[in-house]
Amino acid sequence: MIHFWKWLGLSVAAAALGYGALIALSTLALPWRPAHFDTHVVNTTERGWVNEARYFVLNRETLAQPGDRIVILGASNARDPFRPALMEPQLPGWRVANASLSGASIGELADAVDLVYLARPSDAEGRTVFVVSLNYLQFLAPRAGENPLATEALRGGLHERRDGRLEARYPPEVQGVMEAVFRPQAVAASLPRRTFSAVFVNTDLPHVKDFVDRFRGADPLSRWTEFIGEQPDLDTVTVPDEVQQALLAQRLTGAGGDKALPEAGFRQLADLIALIRSHGDAVVILDLPLPEWHRSGVPVSEASYQQGVAAVLAQHRGDPSVAFVSLKAFDEDENFFDSAHTEPRLWPVLSRRLADDLAASGVLTAPR
Numbered sequence: 001m002i003h004f005w006k007w008l009g010l011s012v013a014a015a016a017l018g019y020g021a022l023i024a025l026s027t028l029a030l031p032w033r034p035a036h037f038d039t040h041v042v043n044t045t046e047r048g049w050v051n052e053a054r055y056f057v058l059n060r061e062t063l064a065q066p067g068d069r070i071v072i073l074g075a076s077n078a079r080d081p082f083r084p085a086l087m088e089p090q091l092p093g094w095r096v097a098n099a100s101l102s103g104a105s106i107g108e109l110a111d112a113v114d115l116v117y118l119a120r121p122s123d124a125e126g127r128t129v130f131v132v133s134l135n136y137l138q139f140l141a142p143r144a145g146e147n148p149l150a151t152e153a154l155r156g157g158l159h160e161r162r163d164g165r166l167e168a169r170y171p172p173e174v175q176g177v178m179e180a181v182f183r184p185q186a187v188a189a190s191l192p193r194r195t196f197s198a199v200f201v202n203t204d205l206p207h208v209k210d211f212v213d214r215f216r217g218a219d220p221l222s223r224w225t226e227f228i229g230e231q232p233d234l235d236t237v238t239v240p241d242e243v244q245q246a247l248l249a250q251r252l253t254g255a256g257g258d259k260a261l262p263e264a265g266f267r268q269l270a271d272l273i274a275l276i277r278s279h280g281d282a283v284v285i286l287d288l289p290l291p292e293w294h295r296s297g298v299p300v301s302e303a304s305y306q307q308g309v310a311a312v313l314a315q316h317r318g319d320p321s322v323a324f325v326s327l328k329a330f331d332e333d334e335n336f337f338d339s340a341h342t343e344p345r346l347w348p349v350l351s352r353r354l355a356d357d358l359a360a361s362g363v364l365t366a367p368r
Contacts, residue, residue: 037097064120074133136305139265220246
């Protein structure tokens with residue numbers, strides 16, 4: 001019997017040591033804590049994260065560090081143009097994080113704020129200014145089921161959905177340990193996709209492009225996405241009239257037509273602002289640019305969006321910690337390579353413009 005317990009103890013110790021080594025080795029594939037929290041790296045320099053949701057969940061402790069911080073939230077049309085390294089020199093004393101998530105709706109942005117506050121101690125030093133980047137697309141009726149960020153947060157039972165909000169199942173000191181334990185699984189989960197992408201989606205390999213093309217969608221968005229993916233310089237891309245109409249028609253079909261947006265999304269926005277303010281933090285609603293051909297093609301949805309956001313902001317009139325900034329001055333068609341994303345040449349301009357607008361808005365100096 002003694003030999004059994006000795007064998008069991010050695011086995012457990014060896015397993016723990018081996019898994020600890022995996023945790024350490026996982027830092028070679030996925031950086032432990034980024035110097036700048038920036039989901040943009042998931043699609044550029046650190047593809048091992050696979051998706052922005054995994055990057056967000058496993059690195060959100062960075063957003064909980066002491067100090068004054070600006071956290072940019074939005075979808076991919078906010079993820080790409082707003083570069084922290086370009087904004088920080090214009091905002092002395094503030095760290096800038098871009099925590100935007102591809103395709104994020106207002107519900108997913110609310111989940112992101114929940115996760116930030118779950119990671120941040122209630123007595124943490126410093127203030128956070130959340131820049132909530134929006135256009136009408138964030139308020140379209142959401143798909144059934146959990147969004148990608150919530151799916152990642154709920155993985156492994158670390159969080160749960162309670163009364164519509166994400167809640168941690170463990171105390172903060174335990175939560176951090178549990179997330180570290182899950183890191184090797186994040187690396188392992190990324191390997192099949194990385195291998196598939198390196199071999200089967202590498203169009204530089206013989207015959208791969210012909211094979212991949214057989215399985216591409218025939219819809220306008222898929223065809224245009226394929227086209228822009230082959231362009232060496234997105235700054236030279238213009239969207240032809242026929243492609244504009246095809247992309248717009250596909251958008252309208254997916255949204256069920258040009259119609260008033262659901263009220264539920266604006267209630268979520270109101271609740272999100274109230275939550276942030278209850279923590280003594282500030283909110284900037286950022287009205288993102290859209291190409292003129294897109295905005296003019298959805299007049300009912302656009303008017304519903306503008307009226308809904310205005311009604312929510314009216315509840316905070318006189319609050320210096322709630323502000324509105326618009327970048328509609330950049331709506332010119334030539335500024336976009338598709339129906340929502342600005343060309344890279346504008347990213348430095350937009351980054352500096354947003355930094356200037358934040359400094360001028362008064363939220364950075366408003367009392368808590």
